[in-house]
Amino acid sequence: AQSVTQLGSHVSVSEGALVLLRCNYSSSVPPYLFWYVQYPNQGLQLLLKYTSAATLVKGINGFEAEFKKSETSFHLTKPSAHMSDAAEYFCAVSEGNTGFQKLVFGTGTRLLVSP
Amino acid sequence: GAVVSQHPSWVICKSGTSVKIECRSLDFQATTMFWYRQFPKQSLMLMATSNEGSKATYEQGVEKDKFLINHASLTLSTLTVTSAHPEDSSFYICSAGGGTGLGGDGYTFGSGTRLTVV
Secondary structure: OOEEEOOOOEEEEEOOOOEEEOOEEEOOOOOEEEEEEEOOOOOEEEEEEEOOOOOEEEOHHHOEEEEEHHHOEEEEEEOOOOHHHOEEEEEEEEOOOOOOOOEEEOOOEEEEEEO | OOOEEEEOOEEEEOOOOOEEEEEEEOOOOEEEEEEEEEOOOOOEEEEEEEEOOOOOEEOOOOOOOOEEEEEEEOOEEEEEEOOOOHHHOEEEEEEEEEOOOOHHHHEEEOOOEEEEEO
16 A cells, blocks of 8 residues: 655744655555645645656646655755745655545645744 | 535534535536545545445445445535534545546545534
8 A cells, every 4th residue: 555654744944945845655556646735724735746757846836846766755845935835735645546546645744934 | 727616614513413515526527536534733534435426435444324425426426424423523625536637637625624513
C-alpha cells in the first residue's frame, strides 16, 4: 500500500522567507503525487500535481515541487512566503495511476507565517 | 474549472437523528465520489468510494449501516449519518473524480460539512 510522510507538523517562517514543506512517499507503482492547501473550515484546494510528466511541477500561488524518484520525495517550495500562505498543507499520493484511484494523505503540515 | 458544491456547510443535530450531506458536481460528471472524514487538526481519512450506480466500497472500520452513501446520478452523491452520536461529530469532505483527464486532473473537493451532534 502507498503511504505519505510529511516531516514536521508545523513549519514557521517569516514573511518573505523561503517555504519548504517536506513530503516523502512510498509506492510500488509510479505514483501520482499532489499537494493541497486547506484553510480553516474549508475543503482542499489543489496547489499542484505530478503525473509522470516534468519532474519540476509549478503550481498556483508561486508554489512548486520537484519529484525525485531516487529520494522518493516531492517537497513543496515557495521562494517568498506571504501572510496569506498560512494554512494547512497536505501531500497525497494516488494508489495507481489509472482512473480515479483513492488518495492517501499525509498528516499535514501547518505553515505559520510571521510578519 | 470543475466545481463541487457541498451542503450543508455546517449542521447541528440531536443525538439519535439522521443527517444527510449532499455533494453535487456542477459542471462535470462525477463518475467516482470519495467521502472523507477529518478530525480536528488531523488528516483526511477515507471513509468510502462510490461509483455512479454501484454500491459504495467502504474502508475497513467504517460502519456501512451508519454511514449510508448514495451515488444515484453522475452529478449527485449523498452521505447520510444515521442515528448520529456525539462521536460522529467531525468535518466531512467529498471529492469527485471526473471531468477532463485521468487521476489528478479530476479530483475536485467540496468545501466540507461541519457536523456537530449534541
